[in-house]
Structure formats: structure tokens, C-alpha cells
Amino acid sequence: MDFVSVRFVIFMSFAILAFHLCSKKYRAKLIMPLLNAFFILTFVKHPTELWPFALFLVTGFWCIKLMERFPTKKNAALTIGAILTLFIYVKKYAFFSIVPFMRGVYLTIGLSYILFRILHILIDIYGGAIKERFSALTFFNYTCMFLTFIAGPIQRFQEYQAVERNLGEKVPLKREDIRKDLSRIVNGYFKVTLLSPVFLFIFNEFFTRIDSARYEATSFILCVVYTGACFVYTLHLYCNVSGYMDIVVSLGRFLGLQLPENFNKPFLSKSFLEFWSRWHITLSNWFKFYVFNPIVKALIQRRNKAGLIPYYGVIAFFVVFFLVGVWHGSSPAFLIFGLFLGFGMSINKLYEVLLRRRLGKKAYARVCESRWHRALGSGLTYSYFSMGATCIWMDFDKLMWLFRKIGIFGLLGVFLLGGLLAASVIALFSVLICWRDAGYERLYFLGRNLYFRQGYLSLKAFILLLFLVSKSHSVPEFIYKAF
Amino acid sequence: MDRAENDIKKRLNRVFRETFGDEKLEVFETMTAVDIDAWDSLMHVVLVVAIEKEFGITLNAAEVGKLENVGMMLTTIKKHTRK
Numbered sequence: 001m002d003f004v005s006v007r008f009v010i011f012m013s014f015a016i017l018a019f020h021l022c023s024k025k026y027r028a029k030l031i032m033p034l035l036n037a038f039f040i041l042t043f044v045k046h047p048t049e050l051w052p053f054a055l056f057l058v059t060g061f062w063c064i065k066l067m068e069r070f071p072t073k074k075n076a077a078l079t080i081g082a083i084l085t086l087f088i089y090v091k092k093y094a095f096f097s098i099v100p101f102m103r104g105v106y107l108t109i110g111l112s113y114i115l116f117r118i119l120h121i122l123i124d125i126y127g128g129a130i131k132e133r134f135s136a137l138t139f140f141n142y143t144c145m146f147l148t149f150i151a152g153p154i155q156r157f158q159e160y161q162a163v164e165r166n167l168g169e170k171v172p173l174k175r176e177d178i179r180k181d182l183s184r185i186v187n188g189y190f191k192v193t194l195l196s197p198v199f200l201f202i203f204n205e206f207f208t209r210i211d212s213a214r215y216e217a218t219s220f221i222l223c224v225v226y227t228g229a230c231f232v233y234t235l236h237l238y239c240n241v242s243g244y245m246d247i248v249v250s251l252g253r254f255l256g257l258q259l260p261e262n263f264n265k266p267f268l269s270k271s272f273l274e275f276w277s278r279w280h281i282t283l284s285n286w287f288k289f290y291v292f293n294p295i296v297k298a299l300i301q302r303r304n305k306a307g308l309i310p311y312y313g314v315i316a317f318f319v320v321f322f323l324v325g326v327w328h329g330s331s332p333a334f335l336i337f338g339l340f341l342g343f344g345m346s347i348n349k350l351y352e353v354l355l356r357r358r359l360g361k362k363a364y365a366r367v368c369e370s371r372w373h374r375a376l377g378s379g380l381t382y383s384y385f386s387m388g389a390t391c392i393w394m395d396f397d398k399l400m401w402l403f404r405k406i407g408i409f410g411l412l413g414v415f416l417l418g419g420l421l422a423a424s425v426i427a428l429f430s431v432l433i434c435w436r437d438a439g440y441e442r443l444y445f446l447g448r449n450l451y452f453r454q455g456y457l458s459l460k461a462f463i464l465l466l467f468l469v470s471k472s473h474s475v476p477e478f479i480y481k482a483f
Numbered sequence: 484m485d486r487a488e489n490d491i492k493k494r495l496n497r498v499f500r501e502t503f504g505d506e507k508l509e510v511f512e513t514m515t516a517v518d519i520d521a522w523d524s525l526m527h528v529v530l531v532v533a534i535e536k537e538f539g540i541t542l543n544a545a546e547v548g549k550l551e552n553v554g555m556m557l558t559t560i561k562k563h564t565r566k
Contacts, residue, residue: 129544293528294544309526
């Protein structure tokens with residue numbers, strides 16, 4: 001079921017009604033599992049398409065049950081290995097093409113996110129952080145909750161438990177809260193159905209030129225066109241995924257579900273290191289908790305020497321982003337994506353360490369807070385990430401062709417040009433926001449006027465509706481659904 | 484604050500001073516990475532290893548990730564040392 005569909009609106013209205021009409025004890029035990037099951041069923045045309053998905057869930061559940069009874073190191077390795085192998089098999093990873101994969105069409109949507117949930121439960125049971133016994137119902141609700149099923153956010157079980165206990169409580173009944181949540185939902189749909197397609201349209205223009213440049217364009221023109229494509233695609237990606245998250249988090253509040261945020265103004269990050277605490281936050285946190293910290297900890301315990309710590313970070317960043325890349329897709333292009341991101345993180349960390357050593361703590365902090373460093377940091381971060389995201393829209397062969405054609409200096413040029421472009425746009429955007437806020441202060445009476453605010457919201461909703469009913473307007477697929 | 488709690492806080496303060504190389508550092512319950520420049524994701528793990536060594540405890544992955552401020556560190560250390 002697509003989030004931008006009449007079916008979903010009807011489904012969601014029914015869900016909210018059911019949550020509020022039923023007594024609390026039935027919400028988690030009856031309403032939620034029924035809604036989850038129904039939501040999942042809408043993705044398949046025939047029940048047979050479900051069995052690999054069901055097999056994955058059942059295996060995950062039994063692995064958890066085994067760990068609950070015997071939480072030994074051997075069992076932890078065995079269950080984690082089993083669930084990862086099954087995941088690779090069901091997702092048909094290209095690196096393992098010698099293995100005879102399952103044929104035919106079957107459901108794989110949501111599996112990547114379910115994998116994270118199951119892995120974290122197994123690790124936490126082994127570490128003693130989860131002591132509760134899982135019932136099949138709790139497991140199903142946690143791993144397959146319909147709002148977070150397609151693409152997260154990845155909520156840890158410890159936080160989810162508190163949510164399930166209060167299911168249906170803390171619903172925004174105050175007029176101000178309802179207005180805020182409705183406004184965010186409209187904004188979310190605005191991003192997904194209007195802004196994202198506009199950026200996609202512009203991106204397609206660039207992409208067509210890159211494709212035709214295979215035969216005629218010079219490397220310089222290709223670099224410029226590639227910079228434009230990277231720049232616009234990231235805007236499309238951001239509107240698509242953050243818009244979806246706006247919808248999910250706000251709809252969750254109408255059911256009394258407190259879901260974690262996944263984006264926090266990522267393009268205002270001053271460095272690539274900071275970027276990952278603002279982009280896909282729940283995924284970053286998952287990797288920090290269960291991969292980055294344990295690797296660095298193990299290395300420090302092996303040899304604790306201050307001078308080596310940054311290099312431990314470099315090793316851990318490479319491992320984490322290699323896994324992030326592999327998780328994003330099963331083709332070799334995503335391997336490059338992961339290593340490219342790992343390289344960026346490592347270079348950023350080493351730059352930070354060297355600059356701090358050379359300038360000293362205070363001067364380093366002053367440089368980092370200077371306007372030019374912040375602007376350039378944001379711009380280059382945006383540019384680097386945009387180049388990394390190429391693997392989402394370009395296949396491996398084309399990627400190799402592009403690298404050969406523009407070379408290492410071309411790539412550097414794209415990075416710098418994109419960085420300057422992004423820094424200028426971010427600076428301009430910041431000025432506009434300041435003006436907007438100053439304007440709001442002057443027109444404060446308007447901001448407080450309920451009729452004005454409701455009118456503004458209705459206008460946005462009306463424009464949205466006009467676009468949605470227009471037959472010529474098509475909404476792009478939700479990008480994270482494919483991961 | 485009882486004597487045991489006071490002792491834990493003093494020892495934790497010493498760990499912080501040694502880890503961040505700042506002899507004047509004084510920890511407080513709401514202190515987070517924002518209050519110490521050098522407290523980044525890497526130094527966080529260095530700090531955790533130093534805490535584990537000082538108090539003779541082992542923290543699991545979820546605890547390491549969740550130690551966002553000094554208050555949480557004190558609570559976690561107390562929980563482990565009570566066992």
C-alpha cells in the first residue's frame with residue numbers, strides 16, 4: 001500500500017478510529033497485529049509471495065527464543081550468522097550469485113529494517129540489555145509495525161516497549177498539537193508529492209545529458225553536468241525521505257505512538273562527521289551502538305595508546321560504511337558507495353585531529369566556528385554525500401565509465417564545484433530563513449491568528465490535492481523502500 | 484548523596500580528567516559531549532573503557548551507546564557495582 005494513495009487514507013482513518021474506539025487492552029493484542037498483517041498483505045498479489053518473508057520472520061523469532069534460553073557466545077554467533085545468511089539469500093545479493101537463489105516474485109519490502117530489529121534483539125539479549133521474554137505477538141508488532149514497516153525509523157526494542165505500553169495514550173487532543181501534526185503531515189506530503197518530483201524532473205534532464213555524453217561531450221562539460229545531477233538528486237532524495245518521515249512520525253502521534261526522528265536539518269552540518277548524526281539518525285545510531293563502538297572498544301582493549309585512537313576510528317568508519325553500503329543494495333555499485341563514505345569519514349576525522357594538533361584546542365574551536373569554515377564545511381559535506389549517492393541512480397558499468405572519462409581530477413573538480421555551489425545555496429537559504437523569521441516577528445499578529453494559520457494550512461492542502469488529482473502528475477516511488 | 488555515591492563521583496571525575504587531559508575538569512550530572520570539546524564518538528569509547536577499568540565492570544553495547552551524560556554514567560556504574 002502506497003502512502004500516497006486513497007487506499008492508505010482510508011486505511012489510516014480506520015486505524016485511528018479503531019485505536020480510539022477500542023479499549024486499551026485490545027490495542028496491542030488485537031488491533032495492532034490486524035492492522036500490521038493487513039498492511040503487509042496489500043503488498044502481495046498471491047499468498048505464495050509471502051513465504052520467504054514468513055520464513056525470515058519465523059527464523060528470527062526462533063533465533064530469539066534460542067538466545068532467551070541459552071544466551072551463550074556460541075549461540076549469539078550462530079543465530080546472528082543464520083539470520084544474516086538467510087537475509088543475503090532472500091535478498092539475492094549479487095556477490096553470492098554462485099548460490100542458486102529462489103526464483104519468482106516474492107515480498108522483500110521491509111526486510112532490511114526487520115533485519116536490524118532482529119539483530120539488535122539478539123545482541124542485546126546476549127549482552128544482558130534485554131531480559132524480557134518475547135511473545136510471538138510482541139515480536140510481530142515490533143518488527144512489522146505498519147507505520148515503520150517500509151523504511152523505518154529503526155526504533156530500538158527498549159524504546160518500543162514503552163511505546164507499546166502506552167499505545168493509544170498521549171494522543172494529541174489539544175488543538176495546538178493537532179494543528180502542528182496536521183501541518184507536518186501536509187508538509188510531508190508536499191515534499192513527497194510536489195517538491196521531490198520537481199527535483200526528479202530536473203535531475204532527469206541532467207541524467208539524459210550524462211547518458212548522451214557517452215559519445216560526444218568533453219570531460220569538462222561532463223563534470224559540470226554531473227555536478228548538477230548530483231546536486232539536484234540529493235534534493236530529490238531529501239524531500240522524498242524526509243517527507244515520508246514527516247508523515248510517519250506525525251501519523252504515529254495520532255495513534256499515540258512516539259516514533260524517533262530520522263532527520264535533523266542534515267544540510268546544516270558543518271562536517272561530514274556531523275552529517276551522520278543528522279541524516280538517517282536511527283540507522284546511524286544503530287551502527288554506532290552495535291558496530292562502531294564494539295570495534296573501537298575491542299581495538300582500545302587490545303592496545304590503549306592515545307596516538308592510535310584516531311586510526312582505530314578510521315578502521316571502524318571503514319567497516320561501518322562498508323556495511324552501510326552493502327545494506328543499501330546488493331549490486332557492486334553499493335560496495336563503492338560504502339567505501340567512498342568510509343573514506344570521507346576517515347579523511348574528515350584525520351583532518352580534525354591534525355588541525356586540532358597544529359592549532360591547539362582554542363584556536364581550533366575558533367576556526368571551526370568561523371563563518372567561512374562553517375559554510376565551506378556544509379557545502380563540501382553536501383557535495384561529498386551527493387557524489388556518494390550516485391550509486392543509487394547509476395549502475396556499476398556506467399559508474400566505471402564515468403570515473404574513467406573524468407578521472408581523479410575530474411572527480412575532485414566535481415567535489416569542489418559542488419561544494420561551492422552547495423555552500424552558496426545553503427548560505428542563501430540561511431539568509432532567507434533569517435528574513436522569514438524577522439518577517440514573522442513583524443507580522444506576529446498573523447502568526448498567532450488561528451484563522452490565518454488554518455487558512456495557510458488549507459491552502460497548502462488544496463494545492464496538494466490539485467496536483468494529486470491531476471492525471472499528468474506522477475509521484476515518484478519512495479526511495480528507501482528499495483533498500 | 485551518600486558516601487558510596489560520593490566516592491563513585493570522585494573516581495569518575497578522576498577518570499574524566501585523565502581521559503581528556505584536563506586537571507581542572509569538574510563533572511556534573513547533566514554534563515554531555517556538548518560541554519567538552521574533545522568528547523566525540525571516539526573519545527566516548529575511550530572514556531567507557533577507562534570507566535570499565537576503574538570500576539572493574541563490563542558494559543554491554545546498549546549501555547555504552549546510551550551513556551549520554553554523566554548522570555547516566557553514575558546510574559549505570561551504581562547498578563553494576565551493587566551486583
